[in-house]
Every structure is written in structure tokens, then in C-alpha cells.
Amino acid sequence: xxxxxxxxxxxxxxxxxxxxxxxxxxxxxxxxxxxxxxxxxxxxxxxxxxxxxxxxxxxxxxxxxxxxxxxxxxxxxxxxxxxxxxxxxxxxxxxxxxxxxxxxxxxxxxxxxxxx
Amino acid sequence: xxxxxxxxxxxxxxxxxxxxxxxxxxxxxxxxxxxxxxxxxxxxxxxxxxxxxxxxxxxxxxxxxxxxxxxxxxxxxxxxxxxxxxxxxxxxxxxxxxxxxxxxxxxxxxxxxxxxxxxxxxxxxxxxxxxxxxxxxxxxxxxxxxxxxxxxxxxxxxxxxxxxxxxxxxxxxxxxxxxxxxxxxxxxxxxxxxxxxxxxxxxxxxxxxxxxxxxxxxxxxxxxxxxxxxxxxxxxxxxxxxxxxxxxxxxxxxxxxxxxxxxxxxxxxxxxxxxxxxxxxxxxxxxxxxxxxxxxxxxxxxxxxxxxxxxxxxxxxxxxxxxxxxxxxxxxxxxxxxxxxxxxxxxxxxxxxxxxxxxxxxxxxxxxxxxxxxxxxxxxxxxxxxxxxxxxxxxxxxxxxxxxxxxxxxxxxxxx
Numbered sequence: 001x002x003x004x005x006x007x008x009x010x011x012x013x014x015x016x017x018x019x020x021x022x023x024x025x026x027x028x029x030x031x032x033x034x035x036x037x038x039x040x041x042x043x044x045x046x047x048x049x050x051x052x053x054x055x056x057x058x059x060x061x062x063x064x065x066x067x068x069x070x071x072x073x074x075x076x077x078x079x080x081x082x083x084x085x086x087x088x089x090x091x092x093x094x095x096x097x098x099x100x101x102x103x104x105x106x107x108x109x110x111x112x113x114x115x116x
Numbered sequence: 117x118x119x120x121x122x123x124x125x126x127x128x129x130x131x132x133x134x135x136x137x138x139x140x141x142x143x144x145x146x147x148x149x150x151x152x153x154x155x156x157x158x159x160x161x162x163x164x165x166x167x168x169x170x171x172x173x174x175x176x177x178x179x180x181x182x183x184x185x186x187x188x189x190x191x192x193x194x195x196x197x198x199x200x201x202x203x204x205x206x207x208x209x210x211x212x213x214x215x216x217x218x219x220x221x222x223x224x225x226x227x228x229x230x231x232x233x234x235x236x237x238x239x240x241x242x243x244x245x246x247x248x249x250x251x252x253x254x255x256x257x258x259x260x261x262x263x264x265x266x267x268x269x270x271x272x273x274x275x276x277x278x279x280x281x282x283x284x285x286x287x288x289x290x291x292x293x294x295x296x297x298x299x300x301x302x303x304x305x306x307x308x309x310x311x312x313x314x315x316x317x318x319x320x321x322x323x324x325x326x327x328x329x330x331x332x333x334x335x336x337x338x339x340x341x342x343x344x345x346x347x348x349x350x351x352x353x354x355x356x357x358x359x360x361x362x363x364x365x366x367x368x369x370x371x372x373x374x375x376x377x378x379x380x381x382x383x384x385x386x387x388x389x390x391x392x393x394x395x396x397x398x399x400x401x402x403x404x405x406x407x408x409x410x411x412x413x414x415x416x417x418x419x420x421x422x423x424x425x426x427x428x429x430x431x432x433x434x435x436x437x438x439x440x441x442x443x444x445x446x447x448x449x450x451x452x453x454x455x456x457x458x459x460x461x462x463x464x465x466x467x468x469x470x471x472x473x474x475x476x477x478x479x480x481x482x483x484x485x486x487x488x489x490x491x492x493x494x495x496x497x498x499x500x501x502x503x504x505x506x507x508x509x510x511x512x513x514x515x516x517x518x519x520x521x522x523x524x525x526x527x528x529x530x531x532x
Contacts, residue, residue: 001281088283089233090291111280 002112003092008076009105028100045082117163130249135221145274154179173211176218223338230299238273248327303331346395347405353388354411357381369516373420385415406435425455442473478507494528
């Protein structure tokens with residue numbers, strides 16, 4: 001099965017970290033990607049720019065309405081994602097638990113609805 | 117046909133039948149339906165043909181045939197060749213080998229039903245239905261929700277298992293302790309729900325304590341060397357042994373200290389004590405073993421006056437270390453007071469009361485009232501009983517607290 005692992009973290013907290021700390025987290029992410037690749041479970045993944053660069057779009061009565069910022073203001077924001085292949089939810093949970101931000105933020109696991 | 121015997125058979129055999137079918141039919145929901153079909157076939161055939169000599173073997177054989185039909189009907193026939201083989205295979209002409217060859221996969225079922233990705237409500241409902249073989253109606257009645265609500269809860273849970281890929285297997289070593297803990301938590305919740313009968317009248321409720329004990333026995337059978345499993349089963353048996361003594365003829369609650377101990381179930385106590393001994397000899401005790409050990413101190417006391425409160429206070433102090441919750445602290449305070457340090461116990465309760473952690477918990481003012489009563493401060497005790505009554509959820513409990521408040525007032529108005 002394929003799972004989308006949505007990575008949430010507190011961006012303000014992250015920004016408050018020292019350069020060295022942030023570099024260490026980044027290195028951890030790189031290492032994780034590499035091992036997931038080697039294990040054959042990585043299908044994709046990216047970091048996202050912070051919420052301050054986000055635009056939300058809606059089309060209402062034919063007009064495109066754009067607003068600054070994410071759909072919902074929350075303490076933790078979406079900061080990146082992985083798409084992984086896993087045998088079942090337990091395997092997906094085990095991968096999620098290895099994501100660095102699982103320790104201070106949270107990982108949402110969504111099963112991917114594959115087109116048949 | 118004997119309906120009670122059939123219900124008993126259903127409750128005893130349903131889980132094993134479902135568990136053994138999951139892999140073959142490709143999912144929990146399909147396995148449940150297949151097992152259901154086998155029982156329906158029994159219901160149509162047995163009344164006229166009579167009960168087969170080996171009902172379990174009959175059910176297994178019928179379920180295997182139903183599973184075969186189901187898999188054949190499905191489009192992906194090719195991919196299922198292996199499963200078809202296993203289902204068609206055991207050429208068990210005799211009932212004994214039919215029973216022997218059918219795998220006992222209940223452990224997997226236990227972990228799937230109690231998977232942490234399911235809500236606690238869903239875990240409880242699924243476990244009762246699939247592992248205890250209760251009907252949706254029975255579970256709905258036990259939890260005082262409409263049948264449609266319970267049916268929906270079960271369907272959603274099964275859909276999540278299927279869609280989110282909740283596995284049907286014994287978890288890996290790395291997560292096993294957490295998962296066993298989750299299974300125990302579900303079982304204990306079912307037990308407490310039955311024990312407290314926290315809302316509504318006790319008598320209309322299905323016996324959830326019995327069901328929890330059955331779950332505990334199944335676990336102890338499947339995981340014989342786990343001391344937390346033994347500890348929880350011991351705990352449940354020891355508490356449940358007081359069942360006949362803890363409610364009066366009018367449905368009112370009777371406190372431990374005032375129970376007729378000859379009405380305690382000795383057989384259940386002996387079983388609980390033996391399990392506890394095994395669990396305690398296996399290593400440092402966890403929360404369930406410690407709670408069972410506390411229940412065991414009560415069970416061993418021939419009269420309330422002979423209760424070894426000092427030991428209970430010491431056990432609560434240990435429990436507070438593995439489970440530092442305000443409820444444990446409250447119980448420790450009571451034990452300290454009962455062990456002789458009445459004022460110290462009262463002080464501990466006062467501190468808890470001030471913290472506000474238990475402000476909706478009836479047991480706090482009730483415990484405070486008991487201790488005030490013991491120290492002769494009846495007026496203050498009556499006020500605390502009133503406070504407890506306002507928080508109490510069940511009618512027997514309310515009635516009991518009312519009586520105590522009235523008696524405390526009577527004593528307060530009398531010159532000593």
C-alpha cells in the first residue's frame with residue numbers, strides 16, 4: 001500500500017533554533033531519505049516553504065479568490081511530506097516514527113487512494 | 117432448540133472461526149460474514165436434523181465451504197489460488213482433525229481489534245463483537261447507545277481496518293509491549309464499565325465484567341508468559357469476586373468494609389491469588405499486578421478490621437510510582453488514614469482537593485467524608501457526602517451517599 005506521510009511542525013519553534021540545530025535536523029532528513037530509498041520504500045517527498053509563503057485559492061461564482069496564508073491557522077504547520085510504499089499500517093507507522101519531526105511535531109498518515 | 121446453548125456456542129466459537137478465516141477470505145469483514153453464514157446454516161439445519169456430535173467441527177467445515185464459495189465468486193480468482201488450496205485442503209473426514217487443522221489465529225484478531233489507530237470506542241465495540249461474540253444489539257444496549265449508532269461504529273472501524281491497512285498479524289517485537297498494553301487497556305475499560313455501571317440501572321446492563329474476564333482468559337491462554345496479562349486477569353477476578361456482596365437487595369452499593377465476606381466468591385479469589393503469585397514471581401510488578409496485589413490484601417482479610425492497611429498504603433506508594441495519577445494518590449491517602457494516620461490522610465486529600473484535578477470525581481468528597489466521619493466530625497462529613505452525591509453517576513451510588521449524609525446529620529445533631 002502507499003501512504004502519504006504529512007509532516008507537521010511548529011515553524012516558529014523551528015525558526016528560533018540555531019543554524020547548527022537546523023542543519024542537524026536537515027542532515028537527519030537526508031539520511032532518512034537515503035535509507036528509505038535503499039529499503040525500497042521511498043516513492044517521493046519534499047520539503048515545503050513556510051506558511052508565510054502560502055496562498056489559498058477558491059473559485060466562487062466563477063471568480064478566483066486568493067488569500068494569503070494557509071487554509072487553517074494552527075500551531076503546527078505542514079512542512080513537508082513523504083510518499084512511501086509499506087505492507088501495512090504498522091510498517092507505515094514505523095517509518096513515520098523515524099521522521100525527525102515526529103519527536104517535536106507530528107506525522108499524519110494518510111493511505112493513498114490509488115486509481116484503478 | 118435450546119437457545120441458551122446456541123448462544124453459548126456462538127460466543128465460544130465465533131472468534132476462533134472468524135480469526136481462522138481472515139487470511140483465506142481476505143479481510144476481517146468478509147471473515148465475520150462468512151462465520152455468520154455458518155452459524156445461520158446451523159440455525160436452519162440443527163432444529164430439524166439435531167445438533168451434530170461435534171458442533172465446532174461442523175461449524176468449521178461449513179465455514180470453510182462458505183469461504184470457498186466466497187473466494188470463487190470473486191474476480192481475482194487467480195491471485196487467490198493459494199488460499200483456495202488451504203481452504204479446500206484439509207480433507208478432514210473426521211471431526212477431530214477438522215478441529216485440529218483449523219488454525220487458532222485469535223491472537224492476531226486481538227491485536228487487530230485493539231489497534232491504536234482505531235478509536236477507543238471502536239476497539240471496545242470490535243472486541244466485544246468479534247472476540248466475545250456479542251451481537252451489535254447487545255453491545256449497543258450495554259453502552260446505552262442506539263443500535264444504529266453502534267452498527268455504524270462497527271462498520272466504520274472495519275472500513276478503517278481495510279482502507280488504512282491495519283494489519284492482521286502479531287506485531288513486531290519493537291512495538292509488541294505497547295500493543296499488549298493497548299489490548300489490556302481495552303479489556304480493563306470493558307471491565308470497569310461493567311463494574312461501575314457508571315450510568316443507568318445496573319440490572320439492565322449486559323454483563324461486561326464477564327466479557328472482560330473472558331477476554332482476559334483468552335489472552336492468558338494465548339500469551340501465558342506475560343505477567344501484565346496475568347496481573348490484569350488476577351485483578352479482574354479479585355474485584356469481581358465481590359460481585360454478590362457489593363450491591364444490597366435494594367440495589368444500593370455496599371462499601372468494601374461493610375460487605376458480607378461470606379458472599380465473596382472463594383473460587384474466583386483462589387484463582388486470582390494464584391495468578392497474582394505467578395505474575396509477582398516473574399519480576400518487578402507493573403500497574404495491573406500492583407492493583408491486583410492491593411485487591412489480594414482485601415481478599416485475604418477475614419474481616420474488614422483485619423485488613424492490613426499498612427501494606428495497602430505501601431502498595432499504593434509503589435503504584436504511584438508507575439502510575440502517578442490523582443486517583444492513585446487519593447487511594448493512597450485513604451490507605452494512609454486507614455493504617456492509623458487519620459489526620460495525615462485527611463491532609464493528603466485536602467491537598468488533592470485544592471489541586472482541582474479531581475473536581476468532578478465523586479470518590480474524592482466521598483473519601484473525605486468517610487475520614488471526617490471516622491474522626492467524629494459529622495457535620496463536615498455530611499457536607500462532603502452532599503457534594504459527592506451531586507457528582508455520583510449511578511443511582512445505587514446516589515442512594516448510598518444520601519443515606520450516609522442523613523446519618524451523619526443525625527449523629528451531628530445528637531450530643532455525644
